[in-house]
Amino acid sequence: MTDAEKKLYLKRVREKFFFVLCGLFMLLTIAVLSWILFDVISKGYSTINWTFLTDRPREQMTAGGIWPAIVGTFYVASLTIIISVPLGITSAIYLNEYASKGTLVRIIRLSIRNLSGVPSIVYGLFGLGLFAATLGLGTSLITAALTLSIMSLPWVITASEEALKAVPQSFREGGLALGATKWQTIRQLVLPNAIPGMATGSILALARAAGETAPIILTGAAFFLPALPSSLGDRFMAMPYHLYILATQHMSPAQVRPIAYATALVLIALVMALNLAAIVWRYRIRKRQIW
Amino acid sequence: MAQVDEHDVGRSQSINQAADGAYARRVREELLQQSSRSNLANFLLEKFFMLSGMLTIIILLLILVFLLQNSWPALQEVGIAEFLIGQRWMPSSPEPGFGALPLILSSLFVTTGALIMAVPWAVASAVYLGEVAPVKIREILKPVIEVLEIFPSVVLGFIALVVLGPILAEVFNLSSGLIGLSGAIILAIMTLPTIISISEDALKSVPKEFKEASASLGATRWETVRYVSLPAASSGIVAAIMLGFGRAVGETMAVLMAIGNALDMPLKEVLGIPLPTLMQSMRTLTATIAIEGSDVPWGSTHYHALFVIGLILFVITFAVNLVSDIMLSRFQEVNRSD
Helix, strand or coil, rough: HHHHHHHHHHHHHHHHHHHHHHHHHHHHHHHHHHHHHHHHHHHHHHHHHHHHCCCECCCCEECCCHHHHHHHHHHHHHHHHHHHHHHHHHHHHHHHCCCCCCCHHHHHHHHHHHHHHHHHHHHHHHHHHHHHHEEECCCCCCCHHHHHHHHHHHHHHHHHHHHHCCCHHHHHHHHHHCCCCCHHHHHHHHHHHHHHHHHHHHHHHHHHHHHHHHHHHHHHHHCCCCCCCCCCCCEEEHHHHHHHHHHEEEEEEEEHHHCCCCCCCCHHHHHHHHHHHHHHHHHHHHHHCCC | CCCHHHHHHHCCCCCCHHHHHHHHHHHHHHHHHHHHHHHHHHHHHHHHHHHCHHHHHHHHHHHHHHHHHHHHHHHHHHHHHHHHHHEEEEECCCCEEEECCCHHHHHHHHHHHHHHHHHHHHHHHHHHHHHHHCCCHHHHHHHHHHHHHCCCHHHHHHHHHHHHHHHHHCCCCCCCCCCCCHHHHHHHHHHHHHHHHHHHHHHHHHCCHHHHHHHHHHHHHHHHHHHHHHHHHHHHHHHHHHHHHHHHHHCCHHHHHCCCCCCCCCCEEEEEEEEEECCCCEECCCHHHHHHCCCCCHHHHHHHHHHHHHHHHHHHHHHHHHHHHHHHHHHHHHHCCC
């Protein structure tokens, strides 16, 4: 081998080495993910049965099921979406349809990005101070939902804006050319085509809100309740908080470990199912789009 | 029409012509009126949308004002210096201590430890995704990484508690594995998706001409990545790391469950010099709010002290996010003008 050939050969070896190294790191990422999933599924699935899903916790949470926690999570996440989606969509309509580029829009975008970086526990503290203490709503379902909806607002706005951006400009021009007003154009041409995208974005926000723990600890999640919440002012049980309690606050953690694993599995399954639904839905919309 | 006829009865001009003129005028007026009415409606609608667009600014300001207002009593009573350099956090004891330094240091050390692990890991993964992996594999891997992002943090905390902790206890021969390192590992895993996806975007936005020029000069693909793509994408990657930092420092549940929450200073003396350590139980800023916030008496000094902690967190994350934001937008502009 000549020197030049040798040099080239070494270069190729080095390239292979580093690329394989990068691949190994990627593999490690996948391995960690699969390991967590495998651990939760393998230790959780045997506890899950119909009774577990539909019964309330019994004998100091060492037996029975997690029905109140499932219902609580369902309530708080749905309320969150009911509050945050209309607000988020109107914000997105302003940003994408009405606003012209300028300082105001820059500041709005900056605050959206900063809001999405605020730690969830700070939202919890804010919700505790504003809704629970100052506005007198107490630690309750509505306080937690308001807190979570403020937290999920940036996600909903971003997703809705994406959906609006995906509607071709020619739709708007066509509407205006036919003499429609701006609002008529938005209402009858832009929104109908953006709503599926907004809906999938909202489902993703719902999934994230359902998995959040830190804000609801401060604003209304309860350790244990014998009855389901019957009004917005009631406290509630929630799956993430229930898992936290089972894992850290219970007197005999080893005894409730299987129930904790099963709760984790149900929570993961719920969050993933919502995400999967959103992804499949989005895929089907894209396929149906004619533009 | 009727009105027009009444007025025009006595005129010598052709009634028809006058009526036509008046009719046209009326139609014009009506249309104008209609359009001004719809103009008004459109105007109000636009203002309504603008108001809701400004909602996020209002909320952000509200959070800041609220944190400041609620921290104020505690800051006044205890003093900001005590919060920042005091070493004893005992807010509910008869002789309360409000020193948040152990909490601040724990947050910083755990987060830094997490980034030391996550950054090489994530950047290498991003290089693999963006530069090495065939398209088909990339299409599979990207959603898989997104799955990691949607894991509820409480589940990861649970895994740290029941799986990672015992492993660490055995490896390092400790009585409990609920130490800073455990939290750092979990945080590293949690920040991976953020850093990977933004770094990959940064690598992708490096102009193709750069890579082509490098290849035409005889560089291998690795040399192109190492000496062209990575440096060109570096400010984007740094922004990604900062976003990861912001996310990690604000993470609550996973850390809370992983690190044992002891209130000692996270320092270990080696030859008389206190050095940062992750090998002991510690408690972060976020965990403190979560642990104490649910049963603190509203309005007490302790309650206001928790808002001080919230304020510290808000300031840290706000600053980090702002800087990374500026870096990312500048990075995007540079690449666009290319």
